[in-house]
Amino acid sequence: MTEPLPGSWHWLDPAGLQQLIDALRRRGHRVVGPQVADGAIVLRELASVAELPTGWLDEQDGGSYRLRHDPAAGTFDHVVGPHSLKNFLFPARETIASFTRTDGAWTQTHAPAPDPPLAVLGVRGCDLAALAIQDRVFLGSGYVDEAYKARRERLFLVAVNCRRAAATCFCHSMGCGPAAGPSFDLALTEIGNRFACEVGSDRGAAVLADAIAAGALMTACSEAEIDAARGVPRDLAARMHARQGVVDRPTPRSLDTHGIRDLLMRNLEHPRWDEVASRCLSCTNCTLVCPTCFCSSVQEVADLSGDTVDRERQWASCFSLDHARMHGQSVRSSTASRYRQWLTHKFASWIDQFDTSGCTGCGRCITWCPVGIDVTEEIAAIRATDGAASADAGRETP
Ligand code: SF4
Numbered sequence: 001m002t003e004p005l006p007g008s009w010h011w012l013d014p015a016g017l018q019q020l021i022d023a024l025r026r027r028g029h030r031v032v033g034p035q036v037a038d039g040a041i042v043l044r045e046l047a048s049v050a051e052l053p054t055g056w057l058d059e060q061d062g063g064s065y066r067l068r069h070d071p072a073a074g075t076f077d078h079v080v081g082p083h084s085l086k087n088f089l090f091p092a093r094e095t096i097a098s099f100t101r102t103d104g105a106w107t108q109t110h111a112p113a114p115d116p117p118l119a120v121l122g123v124r125g126c127d128l129a130a131l132a133i134q135d136r137v138f139l140g141s142g143y144v145d146e147a148y149k150a151r152r153e154r155l156f157l158v159a160v161n162c163r164r165a166a167a168t169c170f171c172h173s174m175g176c177g178p179a180a181g182p183s184f185d186l187a188l189t190e191i192g193n194r195f196a197c198e199v200g201s202d203r204g205a206a207v208l209a210d211a212i213a214a215g216a217l218m219t220a221c222s223e224a225e226i227d228a229a230r231g232v233p234r235d236l237a238a239r240m241h242a243r244q245g246v247v248d249r250p251t252p253r254s255l256d257t258h259g260i261r262d263l264l265m266r267n268l269e270h271p272r273w274d275e276v277a278s279r280c281l282s283c284t285n286c287t288l289v290c291p292t293c294f295c296s297s298v299q300e301v302a303d304l305s306g307d308t309v310d311r312e313r314q315w316a317s318c319f320s321l322d323h324a325r326m327h328g329q330s331v332r333s334s335t336a337s338r339y340r341q342w343l344t345h346k347f348a349s350w351i352d353q354f355d356t357s358g359c360t361g362c363g364r365c366i367t368w369c370p371v372g373i374d375v376t377e378e379i380a381a382i383r384a385t386d387g388a389a390s391a392d393a394g395r396e397t398p
């Protein structure tokens, strides 16, 4: 048995994975992992490896998500579902302050006590990249979101290297997968019925050491076994780049990102915005499932007596008419202007704002769009007709 250290690799069988979960729970972590629920693979509190979706595959395409049971599938052969780390670090609704009136005087009470530390099992490369993007937004842009910071500092990440992609995945185009990175505490690569576990941090080494001290049998991986494990996501990436042998779909997604910022910004008057608007329902699904979208609104919510008021932060979407309301009217009243705002922010002006793309190629916005609108298809259509912008100078500003 080799002592776990950052950079070392160890074999875990399902019993070892259970002991890892147990070690995290003993340390006070709320452990969350993928589970089958409501017809999808979602992130939920996890106590046992038996709750993981072993034998389940997700078949995803534009506007389509189906689970299929396959006895040959492993524990992590599904890809990303509707949930991401965003749901836990930046919840859809949270109370950020409370106020109480007593004898006519208002006092402010602070937001609820911090959540217990969170450990998330099964995080993919695209979602680690999304976490790094949200870190820039919430921690690195001159304003620190204290609630996010408190959760982020105690977050424990058990990543997974993908060995299968869905038809909607294009992480390889965005440089965000399928290998797990840029940072994790532990990373698993499923091989046969066991997991090669790479230690990525001192905290990861300490948790593995706890599991071993509690009786877990974890043998060290040999150099050849480490090479084989590293080859799993590398082989998948090669197949994704070659657009073959990955999925049933004849044309797996990919995105040409060359000069994408300038491409979009010089095509603000392209007729494609009206074409996509004729299909878009402005339902906001794409922004809600996107692991990097960060817009929110704040509302005061009073009880019936009017003596207690909670200030709540809720996710907001640039597809809502109210999101761009200024001086009594919306400055983006058409669906075309709202879709253009979303796409050009995500793939162009985000680069100016945060020095990174706002997209990691997770494919969620394609899968969960009820009419199957596909960002890779929309951008390809604009690229194919670059320069065909209409001369309509009266369009609203994005
Ligand atoms: S824009 Fe779509 S593919 Fe890109 S990160 Fe957001 S949900 Fe994923």
Ligand code: SF4
Pocket (backbone or CB within 6 Å): 279, 280, 281, 282, 283, 284, 285, 286, 287, 319, 368, 369, 370, 371, 372, 373
């Ligand atoms: S692109 Fe699709 S998911 Fe997004 S708002 Fe339009 S219809 Fe809804």
